[in-house]
Each structure stands twice: as structure tokens, then as C-alpha cells.
Amino acid sequence: MTDFALHDLKCFDAVIRTGSFQAAAAALHRSHPAVFAAVARLESQARLQLLDRGGYRVKLSDAGRSFHERMQPLLSEAEGLRQHAAQLAMGEESELHVVLGDLCPRPAVLGLLARFFSKCLHTRLHLHFETVGGPVERLKARDADLMFHRVDTTDPSLEWIALRKVRLIPVAAPSLLPASLARTLRPEQLRDYTQCVMRDSARAPRDEQFLVIEGVHQVTVADQFMKKDVILQGLAWGHLPDFLIDGEMRRGELRSIAGRHFPGHTETVVAARRIDGAHGPVAQRLWAHLQASCGRTSSSSLPYVS
CATH class of the missing domain: 3.40.190.10 (Periplasmic binding protein-like II)
Incomplete structure (x- = not known):
């Protein structure tokens, strides 16, 4: 059994998709005899009758249906390779x-x-x-x-x-901190409370402690969404970006603990x-x-x- 030609596989696929040799020839910009010969050659190489030609319209035989399904990934890969080559030729990134x-x-x-x-x-x-x-x-x-x-x-x-600018607001659940601390809060007063901080995903993280209170007990999370969940449950306090907590702040589920001595921080995302x-x-x-x-x-x- 010789290797199947991509051209013959595409002709066979076009016959199935369009329903006839004539329509497949038009879709592929080939002659009717060329498409007919390609499918006949494929059947000869596969030693299978791929099409049932007994009716008005050609249709797949049982073997042809299985063969057609199995060859779809190959056609897809071939088309992907063609597009990739075209992009490389144009200088565009894949x-x-x-x-x-x-x-x-x-x-x-x-x-x-x-x-x-x-x-x-x-x-x-x-x-x-x-x-x-x-x-x-x-x-x-x-x-x-x-x-x-x-x-x-x-x-x-x-x-x-x-x-845009993003404000990192120090927040806590209302149940975590006494309300009397709200505006007079100093960073050192938070050492008795757990701070939720973000894990640095860098392979070689720097030693800087971004917005971390020195000496405070910490719970570490992988992302801002987990951090918000921890803080909402009253397990810790921490800094969260304003766009992530707008609804919770309006509903009173979180409250800002920013004040004159503990103002929060603003970053510009670029x-x-x-x-x-x-x-x-x-x-x-x-x-x-x-x-x-x-x-x-x-x-x-x-x-x-x-």
C-alpha cells in the first residue's frame, strides 16, 4: 500500500461535503475527471470501496465513513500547516x-x-x-x-x-477590626491581625515586601480573587484593587481601613x-x-x- 496523496484525500473529502463529483470539482477548481480519478486512486491504494455509487447521489460506504472520519485530523493539520507557511512567508507571527x-x-x-x-x-x-x-x-x-x-x-x-490607575485599598470585613480604629489606625496596630498577601509567581522573587506590615502574621494566596474571599470571611485583612471590590464596598461587606496614617497605595497598570x-x-x-x-x-x- 503506497502513501496517500493529500490531493486525493482533499478530493474525496470535497465529494462528501458537496455531495457530487461535479460540485467537488467546482469547489476545488478542478476538472470532473481529475476529481473522479483522484477518488478512484485513493480507493485503489486503500483497497477499499469508499463510496456507494448505486444511488442518484454518491454516499459513503461503511468503510468510507470510518476512513473519512479518521482522515479529518490529517486534513485539519495540513490546512493549519498551509496557513502557518503563508504567515511565515508574509512575515507574520503564528x-x-x-x-x-x-x-x-x-x-x-x-x-x-x-x-x-x-x-x-x-x-x-x-x-x-x-x-x-x-x-x-x-x-x-x-x-x-x-x-x-x-x-x-x-x-x-x-x-x-x-x-488606568488602580487604587490598592486596605480593607477588612466589618467583623474583623473594631470600628473605633477606622481613621486613627496606624500600621503597627495591625500586627495583632493576620494580613493576607499575594504569592510572588516569579521564579526568582525579589526580597521586597510590597505593602506588607513588618512582623505581622501572614496568610499567602495565589491570586486576588482568593485574597478577596479570605478577607470577606474575616480571616485576614489586606490590600485589594478598587475595581475588584466596588460592589462589596457599596454593600458594606468590606470596609476600608485606610486613613491618615495608613493611606493605601495607587499604581498605574500599563x-x-x-x-x-x-x-x-x-x-x-x-x-x-x-x-x-x-x-x-x-x-x-x-x-x-x-
Whole structure:
């Protein structure tokens, strides 16, 4: 048995999809005899009768049905390879890797990405989720083309587009802390209470303790959503991004413990990429899409985008 030709498999598939040799020939821009010969050759090589030609319309034999089902992954892979080769020939990327950090307002950013990639059907988006120092580490290691998180805006190796400011509010469930502490609270008064903190997903985390009270008992979680759940249950207090707790704050399920001595913190979430990276056509179009949607590129001054 010789190897099957891709052309013959595609002709056989077209006959089944269109219902006749004539329609298959038109769909493939081939002659009727060429399609007929291709299917006959396939049957000869497989030593199977793939089609039942006894009726008005050709239909699959039992063996042909099984054969047709089994060959679908091969046709799909062949089409994917064809598209990949076409992209490479055009210089376009077949895939892009994007990292979302824990401060990223996910619905808004995912919406931006969805609108862009709906028009880039042949570029596969790989999404990664990292926390604390993980997003920047992945970007600098060239494991990602683009990152949505906070950055050191003085870092000369990065360029960025400001998306929005995010306020990190120290909050607690009403049952955790006495109401009398609300506005006079000092950080050292929280040492008797457990603080919920985020685990750094970086492979080589830095020693910095971001918004962590020194000497306090900690419970560590993997993401902001788990952190919110822990705080809502009164198991700990902690800083949470404003966009994640708006409803809980309005309903009184969480209350801010920010005050004159414990103000919270504001970060600017950006889209960032390496300045020295090799950015292909799709990556460049995505960057322009973000600029048009969110603001302007900067590496020195930081515009505020609400």
C-alpha cells in the first residue's frame, strides 16, 4: 500500500461535503475527471470501496465513513500547516504570548484583546497569568511579547502604554477590626491581625515586601480573587484593587481601613513590551490597537488613562 496523496484525500473529502463529483470539482477548481480519478486512486491504494455509487447521489460506504472520519485530523493539520507557511512567508507571527498581572482589570483588557484577535484569526494567542514580580520577569526573559501589569517606569529596557490607575485599598470585613480604629489606625496596630498577601509567581522573587506590615502574621494566596474571599470571611485583612471590590464596598461587606496614617497605595497598570524586542507585524498592530484604545506610548512621562 503506497502513501496517500493529500490531493486525493482533499478530493474525496470535497465529494462528501458537496455531495457530487461535479460540485467537488467546482469547489476545488478542478476538472470532473481529475476529481473522479483522484477518488478512484485513493480507493485503489486503500483497497477499499469508499463510496456507494448505486444511488442518484454518491454516499459513503461503511468503510468510507470510518476512513473519512479518521482522515479529518490529517486534513485539519495540513490546512493549519498551509496557513502557518503563508504567515511565515508574509512575515507574520503564528502566535503571540501575552501576560496578565494580578493588578490587571481583566474584563477590560481581555475585551481589548478579543476585539483585536477577532481580526487575526491565524495568529494564536497564548495567555499567561502571573502575580507580583512574575509578569515583568516573564517579559524580560523573552517568554512573553506583551505584559499588562505595573512596571518601573524608569526602566530603560521597557516601553509602555498607560491603561488606568488602580487604587490598592486596605480593607477588612466589618467583623474583623473594631470600628473605633477606622481613621486613627496606624500600621503597627495591625500586627495583632493576620494580613493576607499575594504569592510572588516569579521564579526568582525579589526580597521586597510590597505593602506588607513588618512582623505581622501572614496568610499567602495565589491570586486576588482568593485574597478577596479570605478577607470577606474575616480571616485576614489586606490590600485589594478598587475595581475588584466596588460592589462589596457599596454593600458594606468590606470596609476600608485606610486613613491618615495608613493611606493605601495607587499604581498605574500599563501595557509593556521590551524596547529591544523583535516585534513582528501582528505585535506591532496590537501595540497600535492599544495606543488607539488607551493612550499613547511613553518611556518618560506617564499619562493618566481612566
